[in-house]
Amino acid sequence: QVQLVQSGSELKKPGASVKVSCKASGYTFTGYTMYWVRQAPGQGLECMGWINTNTGNPTYAQDFTGRFVFSLDTSVNTAYLQISSLKAEDTAVYYCARRRGTTKTEAYSDYWGQGTLVTVSS
Amino acid sequence: QSVLTQPPSVSGAPGQRVTISCTGSSSNIGAGYDVHWYQQLPGTAPQLLICRNNNRPSGVPDRFSGSKSGTSASLAITGLQAEDEADYYCQSYDSSLSGSVFGGGTKLTVL
Numbered sequence: 001q002v003q004l005v006q007s008g009s010e011l012k013k014p015g016a017s018v019k020v021s022c023k024a025s026g027y028t029f030t031g032y033t034m035y036w037v038r039q040a041p042g043q044g045l046e047c048m049g050w051i052n053t054n055t056g057n058p059t060y061a062q063d064f065t066g067r068f069v070f071s072l073d074t075s076v077n078t079a080y081l082q083i084s085s086l087k088a089e090d091t092a093v094y095y096c097a098r099r100r101g102t103t104k105t106e107a108y109s110d111y112w113g114q115g116t117l118v119t120v121s122s
Numbered sequence: 123q124s125v126l127t128q129p130p131s132v133s134g135a136p137g138q139r140v141t142i143s144c145t146g147s148s149s150n151i152g153a154g155y156d157v158h159w160y161q162q163l164p165g166t167a168p169q170l171l172i173c174r175n176n177n178r179p180s181g182v183p184d185r186f187s188g189s190k191s192g193t194s195a196s197l198a199i200t201g202l203q204a205e206d207e208a209d210y211y212c213q214s215y216d217s218s219l220s221g222s223v224f225g226g227g228t229k230l231t232v233l
Binding site: 035049 | 124155156158160166167168169170173174179211213215217219221222223224225226227
């Protein structure tokens with residue numbers, strides 16, 4: 001069965017970096033684009049962007065350029081989200097989610113990771 | 123401020139029918155892009171509830187249905203059950219932002 005298993009919670013100081021992993025199993029990893037979604041405490045879902053797992057090409061939403069990097073290691077079926085120069089407002093749960101749909105305009109997420117809580121505090 | 127507008131909360135008694143609206147604009151729902159719905163139970167990851175406007179993935183009860191008209195979409199839940207108490211999010215594509223967008227979410231309370 002399809003599973004997306006994310007790395008555990010992180011506590012970081014402002015200015016540090018964090019790398020969240022998302023290990024996929026139960027399907028052909030390079031056959032589906034991977035979304036990243038952020039959920040701040042008590043808030044809604046925000047689409048951060050996605051990475052084409054076949055080409056490695058990332059696409060970032062407008063609010064997630066500069067400090068956010070999506071990457072892959074296809075040898076271990078894993079997607080990564082790295083955030084640098086962390087700020088208190090980056091405190092959130094970060095989800096990876098498998099993208100379905102032929103094109104980006106009809107895309108949705110059929111499987112989600114369990115989420116990774118990143119806390120930024122001095 | 124979300125591009126897609128949902129009511130912050132709705133409520134209903136067990137057995138009743140509730141609807142959750144998702145209002146967009148000409149750059150997203152009104153442009154004909156599909157609307158998808160997710161359910162997020164407390165403390166868990168979102169789960170796909172409705173895809174492509176009105177399609178239920180395998181395992182989703184037929185008490186849940188979706189519709190779309192003009193610049194809006196709706197999620198209907200009939201025969202409300204206590205286990206339906208959750209946050210619900212709509213999602214679509216926005217051509218102005220060139221990306222996927224979510225509604226602000228609606229908290230469903232079963233009275």
